[in-house]
């Protein structure tokens with residue numbers, strides 16, 4: 307099945323080898339299934355909290371087992387309790403959930419695994435500014451970041467690690483390409499959003515200023 311541009315962008319960020327790749331909040335497992343082919347030497351873990359989804363996914367994977375070369379595991383559980391494999395290289399992907407939940411999950415994983423290297427690819431639905439500020443506070447650095455437009459909505463894909471030295475900018479840095487009309491549209495929408503918040507809540511002028519700074 308063809309991946310959406312958002313999931314395809316995430317998949318294309320997986321260029322290094324990882325012993326374990328965790329497709330968290332995987333739903334029907336589209337991303338993980340694509341990773342089975344692109345990363346055949348990794349163990350691909352499918353993780354979601356909905357039992358029926360995981361039962362169905364597991365039976366689909368078993369049905370096609372002869373065509374799948376990579377190892378995989380299905381976990382019906384809360385991502386907050388992710389059983390990372392210590393002493394091995396893990397990549398944790400969390401996409402398609404709201405910024406508040408995403409940060410709650412990253413924080414829980416970090417608290418339980420404070421002694422190991424942690425590398426994430428994250429793609430929240432909304433609240434990117436808050437997500438970035440929380441990641442900075444948790445001590446993560448940037449590997450790469452990309453803006454994606456899908457079905458008229460914009461997403462930010464963040465590849466981060468607790469070993470990366472490059473700071474994460476609260477309003478993004480490397481991802482902006484203002485010669486791209488989609489990026490202009492996204493920045494304009496974001497600035498308008500914070501300007502409206504400023505009027506309604508009288509508290510976010512600093513955020514608007516930071517986004518306006520990208521234009522200069």
Ligand SMILES: C[S@@+](CC[C@H](N)C(=O)[O-])C[C@H]1O[C@@H](n2cnc3c(N)ncnc32)[C@H](O)[C@@H]1O
Nearest residue numbers: 331332333353354355356383384385386401402
């Ligand atoms: C919209 S789907 C995202 C699917 C896919 N990752 C994507 O980006 O298209 C969100 C999924 O997150 C799962 N989910 C929400 N909270 C979770 C948690 N704490 N632990 C595991 N899965 C969770 C839901 O069951 C749902 O299947």
